[in-house]
Amino acid sequence: MERPAKTLSPALADPATIPGWGVDADARNDPTYPIRDQSHDHGLTRRWDRPPVQQPDVEILQSIEHVRQPAVVGTSVPPRGVSGALRRLAFRWSESNWLHWLILLGADRVDVVEGVMEDLSRGTLPNVPAEMGLGAAWRHDRERLVTRWALAAGTVAVGAAIAANVRRERLAARRTVLLPARSHEEGSGTRI
Amino acid sequence: MKNSALAGPAATSAASWGTRMLAMDYRGPYRVRLSEKPMPRLLHPRDAIVRVTRSCICGSDLHLYHGMVPDTRVGSTFGHEFCGVVEEVGAEVQNLAPGDHVLVPFNIACGHCHFCQQGLYGNCHESNPQATAVGGIFGYSHTAGGYDGGQAEYVRVPYADVGPTKIPDWMDPDDAVLLTDVVPTGYQAAEMGGIQKGDTVVIFGTGPVGIMAARAAWLFGAGRVIVLDMYDYRLDFVRTYGPAEVYNFKELDDVVVFLKKTTDGLGADVAIDAVGGDASGNAWHWLFGTKLKLEAGSAIPLHWAINAVKKGGIVSVVGVYGPTGNMVPIGNVVNKGITIRANQASVKRLLPRLIEHVRAGRIDPKALITHRVPLSDVADAYHLFANKLDGCIKPVLVPHAG
Known part of the structure; x- marks a missing residue:
């Protein structure tokens, strides 16, 4: 029997047994027009004319929502190091789970550190100001750049001053702690 | 024809252009540089290798640049708005030949899956292993498939018969590159x-x-x-x-x-x-x-x-x-x-109409381009665009020393 359902399931109902089936169907009620051409919707099936499937020679992490590897994959930067281990962990959870994405964001931060270590291990010191495009800032945004540097320098100076002050106070406090202790000893001495 | 003799994703002329190229290299939030990378290779019989002639920085690249997109791996090359000349094609590519100047839609689309068949080329199911919700996109993190992008001298373009479109003779490549996404x-x-x-x-x-x-x-x-x-x-x-x-x-x-x-x-x-x-x-x-x-x-x-x-x-x-x-x-x-x-735009679906609009003068894409930057200055270009400096609306990177 011809069934209108665009999916397969052992539990499919027979429309002939459903009172009023389809009496209000309206093909114009299609909010996806013209973005999606539903006349080419052949139903929920994975049986389309598949391209040949790429056999990647690097590790590809795959969403657990996929039922099979997509025919073509990107092979840029396979997972590596601690960030790679975190990424593998993240792919235990589906795209619907926040944990999946938050672990990936965390892995991205770890990756930055590993990237610097990789540079250093090759004997190159990353030129961070150049990587941040500060040349453009110097040419077109000098006032803000200088203000930021001044603020940063000021923050460092104030921080250093506070640190020095704290150190001085701590030394002074240590002296004041020592002094009564000495007087206590003296006091106990006199009591004897 | 050009590739009938090829078996599998074999090379045609790789020897002539060496094994290394220059590409944008993401090092972390707010940090990018130009690095030497291996030349892209054909990895699938429907791939092409394209020598990039123009590549834009997109506003959405700034989400990557700011570290907001999960699974953006250090060492990736960004860039999903580019056009270029076909250098090499895989065995099953029929519509393109080396020497064709093409604009490449940002979507990587197989043309056959449940979604592509319905015109949803931005939602292809055969191009992104890392996520089912996101289609494959060039140079847009592993969440969009883990492809290296077009802010480079050369780029691998999968499903070369589906997305890439020959730039009409009359069209300025500056217009063409903006038809890939913007x-x-x-x-x-x-x-x-x-x-x-x-x-x-x-x-x-x-x-x-x-x-x-x-x-x-x-x-x-x-x-x-x-x-x-x-x-x-x-x-x-x-x-x-x-x-x-x-x-x-x-x-x-x-x-x-x-x-x-x-x-x-x-x-x-x-x-x-x-x-x-x-x-x-x-x-x-x-x-x-x-x-x-x-x-x-x-x-x-x-x-x-x-x-x-x-x-x-x-x-x-x-x-x-x-x-x-x-x-x-x-x-x-x-x-x-x-x-x-x-939705993500379905570039291939819209291209015929948009090319017609450009030809008729109803849309003037290249008027948006304010900055033309050599690929070697990619870090400065990102900073300029991200901070809206120097009246920047749209920066275009030009590889091969312009």
Whole structure:
């Protein structure tokens, strides 16, 4: 029997047994027009004319929502190091789970550190100001750049001053702690 | 023909151009540089290798640049808006030959799956192993498939028979490169708005996509086009390019009240979010979305769109948000009976019509290009674009020393 359902399931109902089936169907009620051409919707099936499937020679992490590897994959930067281990962990959870994405964001931060270590291990010191495009800032945004540097320098100076002050106070406090202790000893001495 | 003798993804002329190339190299948030990388290879019989002639930095690249997209791996090459010359094709490629100058849609689409068959080339199911929700996109993190992008001298282009389109003889490559993303995305933003003749359309964002959405809104018969942003130089541009009524939201007490009052108290017929998660304009969203990453970017433009559209109106979203979730007033969507439409643009579906619009002079894409930068200055170009310096609207990177 011809069934209108665009999916397969052992539990499919027979429309002939459903009172009023389809009496209000309206093909114009299609909010996806013209973005999606539903006349080419052949139903929920994975049986389309598949391209040949790429056999990647690097590790590809795959969403657990996929039922099979997509025919073509990107092979840029396979997972590596601690960030790679975190990424593998993240792919235990589906795209619907926040944990999946938050672990990936965390892995991205770890990756930055590993990237610097990789540079250093090759004997190159990353030129961070150049990587941040500060040349453009110097040419077109000098006032803000200088203000930021001044603020940063000021923050460092104030921080250093506070640190020095704290150190001085701590030394002074240590002296004041020592002094009564000495007087206590003296006091106990006199009591004897 | 050219590839009938090839068996499998074999090379035709790789020997002549060496084994290394220069490419943009992501090192972490706010840090990119030019590095030497291995030449891309054919990895699939339907691949092509393209020598890049022009490659834009897209506003959505800034989401990557700011470290907002999960699974953006250090060492990746960005770039999903590029055109170039075909150098090499795989055994099953039939429509392209070495020497063809092509524009390459940002979507990687197989042309055969459940989604491609229905014209949803931005939602292909055969191009992204890392996520089912996201189609394959060149140079857009592993969440979009883990492909290296076009901000490089050479790039691997999968499904070369489906997306890449030969640039017509009469077309300026500067126009062609903007047809890979900016023009179709802006156009589809207006298309999804379901604009009826005479409608009032409000657009949030004057990036190249928002500007193009303003232009396209007229093509669909809008009666009034209003654009909001915080950068006066861009508002000035779209005022004449759209044309459009423009307002700087920094000068408005309450964006929604202003938009209601200017539409006789009812709200716009159609509201378009052409900003996405890098938005400014609200401290709460800035803290939770931009800084703490507890939501997938600042959703203030979507918030404003939902609240400023009229009851029964349509909100069209092309701004990019992350995959986790955002705080948006979904209750108002229900109470107001709003239709929300959104997608990544389906570039291939729209190209024939858009090429016709460019030919007829109804759209002038290259007018958006303000900066032409050698690929070697990629770090400066990112900084310039991200910080809206020097009147930047659209920067184009030119490899091979221009």
